[in-house]
Amino acid sequence: MERARILILTASIGSGHTRAAEAIRAALAAHPQAEDVQVDVVDFMAREVSMIHYLMKRIYLTMLRFVPDLYDVFFRIAGKNASGGIVRGAFAQVMMRTVGRMIQAYKPDLVVATHPFPEGAAALWRGRHGGSFALAALLTDYALHAIWLVRGVDLYFVATDAMATAMAARGFDPCAVYATGIPITRTSQLMERQAAQETVGLQGDLPTLLLMGGGLGLGGMDRTLAALETVEQRLAILVAAGHNAALEAHASALARTSRHDIRVFSYTDQIPALMRAADLLITKPGGLTISEAFAAGLPLLLHDPIPGPETENAIYATRCGAAVWLHSGERMAPAVEEILAHRIPEMRRAARDCACEDAAQRVAEILMESLTRRRGAAYGAKKDV
Known part of the structure; x- marks a missing residue:
């Protein structure tokens, strides 16, 4: 069986989304089955990935610097269930084409998004064009926001049990939502x-x-x-x-x-x-x-x-x-x-x-288990044919 491929999509808006992605990559590299998996991390907002996305990032950062109250209005509107779907859908429409290029280039078995923009775009692309890849989303804050809540995402990783409970109350499958904590890199954590x-x-x-x-x-x-x-x-x-x-x-x-x-x-x-x-x-x-x-x-x-x-x-x-x-x-x-x-x-x-020091390791373990199950099922189906 060929090596599985995991594509981690992040966004360099601040550094938190990228640090979470790198923590997951490091945990996957340390996993006992690491040799069976190739992991790629792509900054969805990088200039070389998409000039449109890059310009959107620059506008966002300018907004934060000069008119933070305007961002507050945007966040509150996007946080409402109905409005959140509209905002997420608008960004997904703009970004879906870039996600499609990445899916075709990397041919991933699993896509992990540490930012809601690539999450929404990947979900929309898969819904329209099909594809056998699994989709996971990792939330990098301590509260839910409607812009993250996309139907059809296979796995969700959240910071707290309360967030997982709130997602279940909104109709998400509790078996697909894991309260792991937010992944961090373990380097030097034990230093006195x-x-x-x-x-x-x-x-x-x-x-x-x-x-x-x-x-x-x-x-x-x-x-x-x-x-x-x-x-x-x-x-x-x-x-x-x-x-x-x-x-x-x-x-x-x-x-x-x-x-x-x-x-x-x-x-x-x-x-x-x-x-x-x-x-x-x-x-x-x-x-x-x-x-x-x-x-x-x-x-x-x-x-x-x-x-x-x-x-x-x-x-x-x-x-x-x-x-x-x-x-x-x-x-x-x-x-x-x-x-x-x-x-x-x-x-x-x-x-x-x-503290959830082992969050990255827990996420990596769940991702690998899910990937193994999916690939095993696909391999069994091919043999039956």
Whole structure:
């Protein structure tokens, strides 16, 4: 029997969808039957894949930067059952042709989507043109959204049991929905704080803050740095600037004059080590970022969520006790001082209680079992003929 092919379709809107895709790829590569499977990961929004998709991504990112309230309206409209189907259908129509090219090029036995756009487009293409490939969707936030809920998807992976229950209440087959947690890469998760601090270049034992704004370095991190300058206690501050060159330059300049020990990192694969080195993460509430913090037992101070999914993520992490949500008008410095002085141990315990370190491995195992069953059934049918 030929090697099976798995095509993972992601979207480089932020970095969470891509990080989830890479975590699944790594878990599949470590699976005992890895030699029987070829895995490809494709960025559905890359310029070389589709110029139209790439331009749509640029418009989306511009909208987030300049008119976030407009995105809030879009999210709320798309989140309604009827409207969600209309929005999803419109994007699927635009993107279906690109998905068709990929299906014909890769000839996958299984397609896994870590973003709703390729999920909807693949479901529409299969509905119109047929095809024997299975389709799985992996949700990368801590709340359901109607734009993800496509009839005909074979497998769903969600973050929590509550999400799986909510999908069953909407008529989805409970046997096709798995509450695995959000997949994260396991690299350095077991590193102790002291070793992690040495890895990222810290010395001494200063209270350590990690500032993140996703792969794009969003979330007003320059304002956060200014606010932290008013904290009387000397701090070590790790700034993960992502692809934001202006933020990287600003933070590097501030590091030369600040009384805090500021270390600046551009886009890096050292996030697990940075999280293990920190006492508190100050960030926008992206689903992957929160999941990685949970795995590291790292308390969160959340601010400036993108309206919609990140707001729901902030609600979830706060209710679990692993995060404090800094709302508009509340001051950063007093919140940091209060958390460092009184709340770190309890928030660490709450974060660890929420962790799903093996989510990627669980997803890989379920995907491989499903693929084996489907290929076995297809092979048996051919023999009968």
